[in-house]
Amino acid sequence: MIKIVGVRFRNAGKVYYFDPKGYRISPKDHVIVETARGVEYGTVVGGVREVEDEKVIQPLKPVLRIATAEDDAKAQRNRLREKDAMVICQEKIKKHGLEMKLIDAEYTFDNNKVLFYFTADGRIDFRELVKDLAAVFKMRIELRQIGVRDETKILGGVGICGRPLCCHTFLSEFAPVSIKMAKEQNLSLNPTKISGVCGRLMCCLKNEEETYEYLNSRLPGIGEQVTAVNGIRGEVQSVNVLRQKVRILVDVNDEKELQEYDVRELKFRPKRRKDKDRGKGREKEKDAALEKELKELEALEKKEGKSKLDDN
Numbered sequence: 001m002i003k004i005v006g007v008r009f010r011n012a013g014k015v016y017y018f019d020p021k022g023y024r025i026s027p028k029d030h031v032i033v034e035t036a037r038g039v040e041y042g043t044v045v046g047g048v049r050e051v052e053d054e055k056v057i058q059p060l061k062p063v064l065r066i067a068t069a070e071d072d073a074k075a076q077r078n079r080l081r082e083k084d085a086m087v088i089c090q091e092k093i094k095k096h097g098l099e100m101k102l103i104d105a106e107y108t109f110d111n112n113k114v115l116f117y118f119t120a121d122g123r124i125d126f127r128e129l130v131k132d133l134a135a136v137f138k139m140r141i142e143l144r145q146i147g148v149r150d151e152t153k154i155l156g157g158v159g160i161c162g163r164p165l166c167c168h169t170f171l172s173e174f175a176p177v178s179i180k181m182a183k184e185q186n187l188s189l190n191p192t193k194i195s196g197v198c199g200r201l202m203c204c205l206k207n208e209e210e211t212y213e214y215l216n217s218r219l220p221g222i223g224e225q226v227t228a229v230n231g232i233r234g235e236v237q238s239v240n241v242l243r244q245k246v247r248i249l250v251d252v253n254d255e256k257e258l259q260e261y262d263v264r265e266l267k268f269r270p271k272r273r274k275d276k277d278r279g280k281g282r283e284k285e286k287d288a289a290l291e292k293e294l295k296e297l298e299a300l301e302k303k304e305g306k307s308k309l310d311d312n
Contacts, residue, residue, distance in 0.1 A: 012171055032071055105117075129143070148200065181201075182201075185209070
């Protein structure tokens with residue numbers, strides 16, 4: 001077994017693991033660690049714990065020290081300097097007439113480098129901009145192009161649920177999201193209703209996917225013939241996934257009647273619902289424009305890939 005401690009370098013950022021080196025470290029402590037970018041200042045999450053050796057990617061870099069009051073003051077000064085760097089970089093971008101949107105600036109703790117995050121449509125030739133910035137800051141300059149999901153993670157906002165965005169508050173990594181998840185949860189396939197502030201599919205579609213897959217697997221399909229425990233046979237008209245209720249159309253005294261049953265009171269061949277509108281040709285016809293928009297949205301989701309914010 002080996003002892004590790006998780007450290008995060010930005011709000012809701014990816015957690016990296018380090019060797020605590022015998023330090024008594026508690027959650028929310030600030031520590032100074034060695035990273036691929038050099039010496040960095042981070043926040044401890046979860047405290048020290050033991051894991052099996054094979055689960056750790058070696059070599060495990062060490063915690064150099066618990067942050068002192070001087071380290072805290074330096075980190076605070078860096079945050080203030082980042083605001084000034086944003087203003088300067090924005091002026092230089094305007095001067096060079098570059099079609100790019102500056103999102104954030106970040107100093108490394110040792111002031112060896114300053115990173116500028118930006119979004120843009122396509123590739124940008126910023127070589128002259130880097131030269132100008134290097135002349136002003138007298139240190140290494142890195143301009144990193146990020147996607148709209150990373151932009152939203154940095155800037156934050158409020159979702160349609162009325163709560164602060166998941167990606168800005170606690171979501172450390174983006175999980176792959178697909179249109180299939182919205183279909184599984186019987187949500188409206190209107191792109192404006194299943195897209196987040198960033199314009200991509202909402203991350204929260206992933207949260208309940210497994211639960212809906214399990215619950216849907218226990219239900220019959222729309223249009224399927226089922227038999228109730230009382231011997232009544234009918235056709236499934238609708239299902240309530242969360243309540244696990246099924247409404248079936250039955251013949252009672254030569255009249256059609258809708259009756260509701262718990263799924264446990266029905267007999268049918270268990271299988272996944274692949275099409276909740278099976279047997280209704282008119283409802284199965286999808287609007288071509290909407291389908292195209294959904295496919296484009298999913299394609300953007302796949303194209304953006306992993307977050308480009310973390311490289312420690």
